[in-house]
Amino acid sequence: MTPPDRPAALRAEGVGVTAGGRALVREVSLEVAPGEVVVLAGPNGAGKSTLLRVFYRALRATSGRVTLDGDDVWRMPGRRLARRLAAVPQEAPGEFELTVYEVAAMGRTPHKRAFEGDDAADRRVVMGALEDLDVAGLARAPFDRLSGGEKQRVLIARALAQRAGTMVLDEPTNHLDLRHQMDVLRLIRGLGVTAVVALHDLNLAAAFCDRICVMDAGRPVAIGRPAEVLTPALLAEVYRVDAEVTLHPRTGTPRVVVLPGEPERR
Amino acid sequence: MTRTAPSRPRADTAPVRRGRVPYVPLLIVFAAAVAVTATAGIAAGSVPLPFGEVWAILLHRLHPSLAEPTWTAVRETIVIDVRLPRVLLCAVVGAGLSVCGMALQALVRNPLADPMLLGVSSGATVGAVVVVVFDVSLLGVFSLPLAAFSGAFAALVLVYLLARAGGRMTTVRLVLSGVATAEVLSAVASGLIITSGDPHKTDAALRWMLGGLAGTTWDLVGIPAAAVLFGTGVLLGVSRPLNLLLAGEEAAAALGLDVHRFRGALFALVALMIGTIVAVSGSIGFVGLMLPHAVRLLVGADHRRALPAVALLGAAFLIAADLAARSVIAPQEIPIGILTALTGGPFFLWLMRRRAAR
Numbered sequence: 080m081t082p083p084d085r086p087a088a089l090r091a092e093g094v095g096v097t098a099g100g101r102a103l104v105r106e107v108s109l110e111v112a113p114g115e116v117v118v119l120a121g122p123n124g125a126g127k128s129t130l131l132r133v134f135y136r137a138l139r140a141t142s143g144r145v146t147l148d149g150d151d152v153w154r155m156p157g158r159r160l161a162r163r164l165a166a167v168p169q170e171a172p173g174e175f176e177l178t179v180y181e182v183a184a185m186g187r188t189p190h191k192r193a194f195e196g197d198d199a200a201d202r203r204v205v206m207g208a209l210e211d212l213d214v215a216g217l218a219r220a221p222f223d224r225l226s227g228g229e230k231q232r233v234l235i236a237r238a239l240a241q242r243a244g245t246m247v248l249d250e251p252t253n254h255l256d257l258r259h260q261m262d263v264l265r266l267i268r269g270l271g272v273t274a275v276v277a278l279h280d281l282n283l284a285a286a287f288c289d290r291i292c293v294m295d296a297g298r299p300v301a302i303g304r305p306a307e308v309l310t311p312a313l314l315a316e317v318y319r320v321d322a323e324v325t326l327h328p329r330t331g332t333p334r335v336v337v338l339p340g341e342p343e344r345r
Numbered sequence: 346m347t348r349t350a351p352s353r354p355r356a357d358t359a360p361v362r363r364g365r366v367p368y369v370p371l372l373i374v375f376a377a378a379v380a381v382t383a384t385a386g387i388a389a390g391s392v393p394l395p396f397g398e399v400w401a402i403l404l405h406r407l408h409p410s411l412a413e414p415t416w417t418a419v420r421e422t423i424v425i426d427v428r429l430p431r432v433l434l435c436a437v438v439g440a441g442l443s444v445c446g447m448a449l450q451a452l453v454r455n456p457l458a459d460p461m462l463l464g465v466s467s468g469a470t471v472g473a474v475v476v477v478v479f480d481v482s483l484l485g486v487f488s489l490p491l492a493a494f495s496g497a498f499a500a501l502v503l504v505y506l507l508a509r510a511g512g513r514m515t516t517v518r519l520v521l522s523g524v525a526t527a528e529v530l531s532a533v534a535s536g537l538i539i540t541s542g543d544p545h546k547t548d549a550a551l552r553w554m555l556g557g558l559a560g561t562t563w564d565l566v567g568i569p570a571a572a573v574l575f576g577t578g579v580l581l582g583v584s585r586p587l588n589l590l591l592a593g594e595e596a597a598a599a600l601g602l603d604v605h606r607f608r609g610a611l612f613a614l615v616a617l618m619i620g621t622i623v624a625v626s627g628s629i630g631f632v633g634l635m636l637p638h639a640v641r642l643l644v645g646a647d648h649r650r651a652l653p654a655v656a657l658l659g660a661a662f663l664i665a666a667d668l669a670a671r672s673v674i675a676p677q678e679i680p681i682g683i684l685t686a687l688t689g690g691p692f693f694l695w696l697m698r699r700r701a702a703r
Binding site: 132135136137156157158159160161162165166168169170171175176177178181182185186188189191193194196234237238241247 | 451456581582583585586588589591592593594595596598599600601602603641642645646647649
């Protein structure tokens, strides 16, 4: 079986994205160490997905650059990048008759040349990824008949099948039930890969990530360990909510509770 | 329910692949269908020939020791110079349209895409109609196919430029420019025909527009055959990236595909194939829309499996359709485009309803 690529250092250097005269991401510099898990948080439209799309080359940055172990991601062939960096975008295939297995097996494409078939090792990688995501039993089912959460797990399995050392995930848990939310994040953590994950659930983020980067209006406003970043003041400023942050008595991780009502005006 | 109950037990209740059939036997059946329809296509006509004689003549031509000549020279001429090129061209056109349809559906990620969508066939029609109406005969038998090809290619360039205007080429813009260009060019062709004022020319142009392969000679087979073989080979080589497009642009990019460049290149390849096909056959509708669907229902959407199957099925289908077109009201011929639409439409609807009912 192909060993997974080793985790790389992912760096954004002054990344800016302007579309239609609107700055979606401004001057973002972010450094993710090998094996580190960083959560991107922030309100809708803060630029999280846009930044992630620059990472996996779905979008070219207007300014700045993204490097993987020092190599500019736009200066290498797409296939080589896809062997080192896997992504879970939000969009899912539809309309065509693809089975769950076929969707997940697409993850092997960057490892394959033209006319090269799938071998037993590929099938093991794909089935292993489906098993990791608890959807192996659905391998022969048509993808478009799955529930939203099952689809999402298949797309994560596709990224796992890439065996890349770095992963970029755009809200990988938004359709998942509580148990699978935990499972997916624990799995990613356990892979030892470098990961950047856009996530709305701050409690989930606090429990699983090394650092949180909170974005607002296209730029990072706070970055650091969950306990440092998740403060009532920041939540009031960025999300405009009145929130209480306590440390969980059993796990010691920050726990955010949003209270009804407007935050106090400063 | 305990937390050790994952969704795996659903394996037995999970929906299995609907109606998929074993691949290799299916491919053999399709290949046999090509052989049978081709034999029938060569055997049938004003001078009917027995199947055995058809094969004997073909084998003898392949190598004289393979069959003892027991037939007249006239019969050999009928098989080799009259019916064989026509049947071969049918196979090429059928396979080419089906393969192009399947590739286009992936390229624009829309199962309703059809080779006629790019405006290519309307462009070809304008070229052909100009030749027919204005009696252009600069290049002999090649005047019409060349004019049709030029029209097709001009339409392609136009659609491509329109779709690209303002940078990125999006699927929606590609489809819209194709549809709009097709409409305008159809109007131009119809206008030319109506104002020509010569019933013979009108009839000839109309027949061309409805598609047909009557009067095919060996001269006309070579170029489309080469284009279709080359194009199908290339598409098979890029069938993995083609699969990625089904997953969407974002996912395809994340899996290492330069989506815009890939789509532009394949768009040109497919247009080249369709251009050479339409130039010799006129616009034959429904083949490129219907057969890819039928094949995907049978073997799934993976292009590595679906492309060879759709090429064979397309060849067999069009040979059979052409056979029907020239036998139903013999010695008259029905334009083949009418037949493909008449049989294809209902078949397509039946397939769709059957699928929905599952």
